[in-house]
Amino acid sequence: MRDGQPCVDIAIEGGRIIDIDPRIDALAPCVIDAGGRAVIPGLLEPHIHLDKALLESRAPNLSGTLEEAIRITGALKRQQTREDILDRARRVLDMAVRNGTVALRCHPDVDTIQRLIGVETMLQLKEEYADLVDLQVVAFPQEGILKAPGTLDLMREALSMGADVVGGCPYNEASGDAAMAHVDLVFDLAQRSDVDIDMHADFSDVATDPRFSAAAYIARKTIDTGYQGRVTLGHVTSLSAMGAEAASEVIALLNEADVHVVTLPATDLYLGGRHERTLNPRRGLTPVRALRDGGVNVAFSSNNIRNAFTPFGAADPLYIGSLLAHAAHFGSPDDQASVLDMCTHAAARAMGLAGDYGIEMGKQADLVILDTHRVADALLDLPARLWVLKRGRVTVETHHQCRIHREPREVRAS
Numbered sequence: 001m002r003d004g005q006p007c008v009d010i011a012i013e014g015g016r017i018i019d020i021d022p023r024i025d026a027l028a029p030c031v032i033d034a035g036g037r038a039v040i041p042g043l044l045e046p047h048i049h050l051d052k053a054l055l056e057s058r059a060p061n062l063s064g065t066l067e068e069a070i071r072i073t074g075a076l077k078r079q080q081t082r083e084d085i086l087d088r089a090r091r092v093l094d095m096a097v098r099n100g101t102v103a104l105r106c107h108p109d110v111d112t113i114q115r116l117i118g119v120e121t122m123l124q125l126k127e128e129y130a131d132l133v134d135l136q137v138v139a140f141p142q143e144g145i146l147k148a149p150g151t152l153d154l155m156r157e158a159l160s161m162g163a164d165v166v167g168g169c170p171y172n173e174a175s176g177d178a179a180m181a182h183v184d185l186v187f188d189l190a191q192r193s194d195v196d197i198d199m200h201a202d203f204s205d206v207a208t209d210p211r212f213s214a215a216a217y218i219a220r221k222t223i224d225t226g227y228q229g230r231v232t233l234g235h236v237t238s239l240s241a242m243g244a245e246a247a248s249e250v251i252a253l254l255n256e257a258d259v260h261v262v263t264l265p266a267t268d269l270y271l272g273g274r275h276e277r278t279l280n281p282r283r284g285l286t287p288v289r290a291l292r293d294g295g296v297n298v299a300f301s302s303n304n305i306r307n308a309f310t311p312f313g314a315a316d317p318l319y320i321g322s323l324l325a326h327a328a329h330f331g332s333p334d335d336q337a338s339v340l341d342m343c344t345h346a347a348a349r350a351m352g353l354a355g356d357y358g359i360e361m362g363k364q365a366d367l368v369i370l371d372t373h374r375v376a377d378a379l380l381d382l383p384a385r386l387w388v389l390k391r392g393r394v395t396v397e398t399h400h401q402c403r404i405h406r407e408p409r410e411v412r413a414s
Contacts, residue, residue, distance in 0.1 A: 003374050007036050012365040015391035020361060030394070032387055038375045040340070041358050042102025042366035042390070043317040044347035047198070047234045047262045047301035050089035050125070051080075051108040051118040054306050061308035065274045066203065069308040070172070074143070077114045085121045092305050093129055095315035098396055100368035100385040103134040105198065105301075105351055107167055110158050111143040112150045119158045126162075132395050136351060138198050140167030145185055146178045152185060159193045166190040168199030176210025180217055187221055196230045196352055203235035205273055205284055207246075212238040219253035228258040232350045234303070236261050237268050237284040239291075247287065251294040260350035261296055263288055264303035265324045267310045288328045292338065299347040300324050300339075317343040322379050336379050365392035 011019035011026060019026075052073055059072045096104060108118025119137060126135040139158035141151045145168075155166065168186040170179035183199070190197045204212035215236055222231045233254075239247055254261065263286050272284020291298050302320050305313035321339045325331060330339050348357040356364045372383040388396035 003038075003376050010039070010359070010365075010367070012389070012392040015365055015393070017359065017361055017363050017365050020359070032369065032394070034369045034387070036373055037386065038370045038372050038378065038383075039359065040368050040370065040375060040378065041344045041348075042368055042388070043100045043343055044299075044351060044353070045096060045101050045104040045301045045315065045317060045343075046232070046299050046347045046350045047264060047303055048092075048096075048104050048106055048315070049108070049304050049307075049309075050092055050104075050106050051085050051114075051121065052076075052304060052307050052309075053092045054088040055308065056306045056311045059308065060311065063274065064271065066271050066309075069271065070142070072308040074113060077109065077111075080114050080117055082117060082121060085117065086124065089121060089125055092315050093125065093133065095305075097129075097132050097388065098385065098398075099314070099316040099318070100388050100396070101133060101315065101317060102366040102368075102388070102390050103136070103351065103353060105136040105138060105165065107138045107140040107198070107200075109142040110139045110151065110154050110167075111141060112148050112154070113143065116154060116158055116161070119161060119163055123162050131393070132390055134353075136164045137162070138165040138167040139163040140169065140200075141182075142169055142172065142200075144169060144172040144174075144178075145182050147172070147174050152189070155189060159189070159195065163195075165196050165198045166193070168197065168201070170199065170201060170214045171203055171211045173211060176213075179211040179214055183214060183218055183221060187225055187227070190227070190230075191225060196232070197227065198232040198234070200235055201233045202238040203268075204238040205241055205275065205282055207238040207241045215239060215259075216250045216253050219250070219257040219259055222257040222259055230352075231257070232260040232262055234262045234264055234301075235268060236263070236286040237272060240282070240285060240287050247290065248294070251287075251291055251296060254291070255295040259296070260346075261286060261291055261298050262347075262350060263298060263300045263324065265300060265327055266313055266320060267303045269323070269327055270310055270312075283327065285327055288324070288330070297346050297349050299342045299350045301343075301347070316382075318378060318382050322382060325379055333376060336376065340375070340378055365389055371398075 009024040139155045170182040173179045268284040273281030304310040348354045367389040369387040370383040
């Protein structure tokens with residue numbers, strides 16, 4: 001809810017918000033006394049790799065480069081087992097649920113190395129965790145499409161199995177022309193199945209290689225195919241390496257095409273600038289402020305959790321939001337509110353959830369009650385998620401007590 005307004009009661013029935021009023025006297029089987037604490041819509045993770053999570057301890061990325069991360073992960077994928085993926089993914093999903101996340105868009109690899117094991121396990125978890133979170137499954141060709149023959153057929157099969165979104169990774173092709181052909185194949189597959197598109201794009205510190213300058217082509221393709229509002233791009237870091245005029249033209253195209261951009265600060269900051277031999281290498285973030293001010297819907301997400309791409313992470317959108325606010329100079333009250341919007345309403349738009357999302361009458365009751373009394377303090381306090389509600393059902397309840405002993409006390413060891 002918004003700060004500076006009187007506290008209200010929220011009534012929920014049948015998993016939906018049926019009333020918001022300063023005082024609701026109706027009887028209910030469950031009443032939460034939040035004590036005037038801040039309530040926000042459920043947090044969202046629009047870009048996360050559950051099948052590759054928690055692999056850092058097995059094979060760390062010693063160079064910290066994207067190339068080594070892809071190589072290490074490719075080797076580890078050859079050893080994947082269904083139960084191993086399920087175990088690691090469940091641990092991350094439990095983190096996400098505890099942190100107030102109510103929906104995630106997962107990007108399991110679809111390739112000739114691990115074939116469809118990632119999609120199969122994510123679909124199993126989608127059903128297993130249905131009462132806790134909503135999972136969207138992306139058929140993601142991490143190893144490319146043209147340079148990995150057979151991948152396109154596997155992507156078609158993934159969609160027939162129940163994958164929700166067509167993914168893409170054009171920069172992992174062998175040339176600029178192949179990258180654009182990759183984009184064309186993704187659009188064709190998505191149109192044939194009438195599903196949305198979510199691609200990893202332009203993940204680089206430079207924009208001179210055409211494989212990492214696909215955003216403008218994707219925006220034009222979106223307009224030409226009538227796919228406005230149905231395309232999301234993750235990373236887009238090479239946009240920061242362009243000159244201001246060229247970048248402005250791409251941003252205008254992305255806005256016209258209603259393409260969503262999901263920045264992934266934990267991964268992008270960690271891998272960015274690894275090839276620069278300077279004392280102060282550039283940091284790999286897409287120009288978040290310029291995109292936002294240019295009308296582009298910008299969200300953010302955790303991306304990877306403790307693997308070769310990102311050795312950190314706890315599946316906590318508020319933590320990632322705090323990191324982004326620091327890195328992108330989003331410190332003013334309005335900017336901090338904008339960051340919180342990026343992991344709630346903006347992420348809902350990127351995930352196609354906006355129609356049933358938010359704290360409004362009739363919307364699905366996916367809510368988080370924070371242990372703070374101002375919404376504006378969410379990124380400052382990174383507060384405990386005292387209660388999490390999914391479709392009106394309490395899924396998480398947090399009890400904690402901390403006492404500061406201001407007077408000296410003698411402690412005897414026994």
